[in-house]
Amino acid sequence: MAEFKLVISNPNDGNAKQLEVTGKEANSLVGKRIGDTLEGDKIGFQGYLFEIKGGTDQDGFPMTKRMSGPQKEKVLMKGGTGFNPTRDGLKERKTVRGSEISEKITQINLSVKEVGNKDFNEIMEE
Template identity: 45%
Template sequence: MADFKLVVSDPKTAKAYNIDVTGPRTAKFVGKAIGAEVDGEAVGLTGYTLVITGGSDKDGVPMRKDLPGQGRRKVLVAGGVGYHPKSDGMRKRKTLRGNEISGDLVQVNAVVKSYGPKPLEELVPKTEGAGKKKKEEKKKAAAEAKK
């Protein structure tokens, strides 16, 4: 089975929450395309409805809504997801992934469409970010250096 991280964005609070999706829970997502609605019950978000907005695989290749299927393709693009040209008229051949979720993905992005009875902060376990840990380590090291 495919294991991936689900990044749920909350438009009301402008916060994002990471949820690890493993085992049989991934079956609710595999085969769905960008724009599809998924019941939040699949990841422990009772009462919530999520809309899939994208994702990326282990190499960072992003999904693109206008490419059908699951696989990677080299596509000539002039802008949008996966390529932002520096000047007008520039086009480039980029490797992009289709709009369907497969077992190769590492991250799947979703946004909340309808809310449940409890707020997301209560349902998703809070984890301390890597950035905060590094800042605390730097502060400790600076304090020890002053001694």
């Protein structure tokens, strides 16, 4: 059974909130990819629309949009998610996860695309 921590950022006010989902709500996220949109009704935010921005797996490795699928691989990187080069031309082999959400993902980062009827902070306090 899947269990995720959702980090939901609201670009309108710059706040981010954390929410844990399990069971049916969490299973609806499995198979989605970075960049996909998610209806807020599935996770308790009526009328909201979210975009999946990324996440990390159980070992702390970040998800990257460059790889399809849920697998973990070592890839040669010259920048981007998981690697910040300290000088020009620097490349390094880093372990990253693919862009698909699986049961091995523990944290999913979401961003608000469309706001629903209720205020974001009011829903989080309930």
